[in-house]
Amino acid sequence: MAAHILVAGGGIGGLAAALALARRGHRIDVLEQATAFGEIGAGVQLGPNATRRLIALNLEQPLKAIAALPESLVIRSADGDAELARMPLGKSLQQQYGAPYCCVHRADLHTLLLRAAQARGARQMSLNVGVRVGEAVAGDASVCVSSANARAWEGDALVGADGLWGTVRQQVDASATAPRSTGHTAWRGLLHQSRLPAARRSRQVDVWLGPRLHAVAYPVRGGTWLNVVVIAESAPAGDARDWDQASSFAALQQATGRCGGSLQTLLEAMPVWRAWSLHDRAPLTSAGGMANGRIALVGDAAHPMVPYLAQGAGMAIEDAVALADALGEGGPAEIPAAFASYAAARWQRNALVQTRARRNGDIFHATGAMRWGRDLAMRVLGKRLLDQPWLYAG
Template sequence: MAAHVLIAGGGIAGLASALALARRRHRVDLLEQAVAFSEVGAGIQLGPNVTRRLQSLGVWEALGRIAARPDALVVRSAIHDREIARLPLGNAMLHSYAAPYFCVHRADLHGVLLAAVRGTGAVTLTTAARVTGVVARDHAVCVSSTESRAWEGDALVGTDGLWSMVRPYLVQDSPPRATGHTAWRALVEQASLPASLRSTQVTVWLGPRLHAVAYPVRRGEALNVVVLAESAPAGDARDWDQASSLAALQTATGRTGSGLQALLEAVPGWRAWTLNDRPPLTDASQMAGERIALAGDAAHPMLPYLAQGAGMAIEDAVALAEALDGGDAASVPAAFARYAEARWQRNALVQQRARRNGEIFHATGLLRMGRDTALRLLGARLLDVPWLYAG
């Protein structure tokens, strides 16, 4: 018999987990605290490790309709705008990893996953259901929410993000920490930009205490732009969609080179959020125990400096379903233990590398000079990450 799994959180991690479980014939109740299923945020880069798993979830055709296919990753100086290094993507990724490199808008990927989940007929979606209590028994888990509603299942998966309500029932630790970094994001139609600013590439500008990224999304019709700087946090740390401005961004970054500055000035509006995270995982018990498991940011929030936050959540979803494959209610604790053992070290490594990348990207002085020299000499060898993309 299949298991009955409760999932708290209807973002990308929750929907991917629900889809993966439903495709293996488990029954799922997915609880979302918002009054409607929706997603905001910036674009997402999907490396071959992620697109390979999305293909296994049966959303390949729909994904192809929303994705952009960048032809290269190009690193430039944020000050001088000179190219420092380049990694071919496109056919090169297909040749090396048998899967493509895509860029999508977060809301578009969310929509694809939501449609696929609805199409399974095995997932009950409930909105306005904010988790307020969890009781784990020997053979079941009971979840209560606002308005005195309750659900009982064989297992609970917390996919409710950085500020997870489920996490405290598994892990006793401190709240997320402020990193001192702020991100500004924008989405602009490429047709509205001068030809010189339009792009089919992932471009990364590196500067002292800042970096910027721009890449196409929505079949290449729009350009996603993100600027990350070491800047004092502003507003509610839990708000991922704060109104901001070019002036606020420039105050944090100072004047950049003319190439990047022209792009920033061409963007019609900016949103911002302050970055918070947790220390890298140290053992499997931080991802699962008995009948409660965590996936995505609820388990291992990551700084966006390796472009793998959503990717690791999708990897978690597939691994969770694989661990539960063929199992029933009685097998949940053993299956969750297998899941946590299979995932925690890889997630911890990605967390560590993302933190290290932040230091390298924002380097100053001699470290910055050494970084740029190494990138010029080794180029694609440094930008490629086989341990990640082949996994």
Template sequence: MPLQVLVAGGGIGGLASALALAQAGHRVEVVEQSAEFGEIGAGVQLGPNATRRLQSLGLGEALDAVAAHPDTLHVRSASDDGALAQLALGSAMQRRYGAPYRCVHRADLHALLLTAARGRAQITLHSAARIVQIEASDDAVAMGTADARAWEGDALVGADGLWSVVRPRLEDAGAAPRPTGHTAWRGLVAQAALPSALRSNDVRVWLGHRLHALVYPVRRGELLNVVVLAEAAPAGDARDWNQATSLDALQRATGACCTALQDYLVAVPAWRAWTLHDRAPLSDAAQMAHERIALVGDAAHPMLPYLAQGAGMAIEDAVALGDALHAVDNRALPDALRHYAEARWRRNAQVQAKARRNATIFHAAGPLRVARDLAMRTLGTRLLDQPWLYGA
């Protein structure tokens, strides 16, 4: 008999989970607290590990139609724009890993997942539903909302992000998210509005003292996504991913940067910011699933964006969850969720730890920066390529 699975959260991880579970033959109720299904934010980089799984959900062509297809990753110095390393993307990634590297606007990725979910009879979507109550028994899970709606299912998937209301239901939920002292600024600029020298189909990264910046194309290459991550005092509400800010605030945080990077910062018409939080890397499977409740994405393993894998790990979780629940009935469900968590927690913990490590390396000063730059110039491709990550 098909399972009835409740999914809390209608973002990228929640919708990908719904699609994977429906593909496994189950019925899914997705419950989203926002008034409408949608995404804020700007760009997302998807390595071959993520695009391969989107292809397995039947979304490869839809992704290619809305994404940018970058040619090369360039790493440079934020102080003088000196070249440090580069990595071929494009066809080279396809040949090496059997799947492409894509850059996509977060809203476009969410929209293609939402369209696919709406096209599945097994998936029902509910919006404006803030969960305030969760109850679990030996054979079912129920949840209720602030406006007195309620659902019951065989299992509950928490895909409700960093400030998850589902996570505390796990026995090993852990402490609250940790403020990192890092702030991210993001903005979009139309390529047509830029002088030809600034237009690009590449991913460009600048490494500096206590900061790094990225510029890459999204939305079929029509827009450039500009992101600066700096060790700076948080601004505004820690839970607000879309804080209004300014170029002046950004430049005060970053200090002097090379002209090439400054040209991009000045070109962005409006800036938004958010305060970065994470949790310690996962330490066991119990932090991802217990009995009839499982977590995916940031609800389980929030991570710094210094490996560009937040969305990728959520998508990986979703497909692994669908695989774990294939041909599973109510009775076998707790064991299946335990196997899902066992299959996922070590990889997610590794990505969390490496993202934290990259924060130190990317923002280095003094002797560490000198050693990093020398290693980049000498071993650039070997350091930038990630077979353990992209090939899995």
């Protein structure tokens, strides 16, 4: 008998989990706290490890319709345009790992998943908005969830996909502490490439590394728009939970100082800047951080990470498919064992990505002798240093 599964959170991880589980025949209730389904933010990089899972969910054609396929990854110095390292992406990476490297707008990816979920039909997929999960109680045979507005749901299991600040995590790990402030602030901007001089338009992922800062730019929406993110070591401002704060070029420059070459020109061209303060949690230390009985976590609810490996969305998508694979077409009685198997299979990989992402932050923002050594290593090793077989083939 198919299971009835509640999914708390209707973002990328939640919808991916809902869709993967529905494809196995389970009945899903998605509980989203916002009053409408949608995503904020701008670009998302999807390595072959993530796009392979989306293809497995029969989303290859919709993904092609929204994605840009960058030709290469280029690392430069933020002081100027000196190239430090380069790695081909495009067809060569797809041949190597069996799936493409894509750049998408976060809202486009979310819409793609939402439409696929809606296509499952109301009898199998119930999509509920305005539901802020207040309490979840798991018994031997069911899970009950109540919302802040006195509504309640009961199912055979609960998937927590409610993000870094979500409440479901406490039901899995009662000792969980509050998210940690990294002391880093991110600014993002989005620009139609037609507004840039032809020489400044990009078909690749550009990364600039500077003292206590780095910047990333890559095309989205089929290459017509350019997404730019700058991360600097700067005191947090505004509501820590708000990752869509209004900001300005002046605030960005106060944190970074003036950059060199093409990066400064690109930053000056951005019409609007939004900002958010980066938070994370310590890397997972056991499977107990991802599942407990009839409750499992996916994405940032389980393993929030800094974006220095560009794998936040990728790990959430991996989790979603792995959770559905673990349960398969099993019924309600098989859920605790399936969730435990899922957590055992996933926690070490997620912990490694969390750890590598933190380490990349130190490397990207290096100063002094460490920065000199980093640049030398990149010039000498190039693609061998940038490629991530352990990640992309996983």
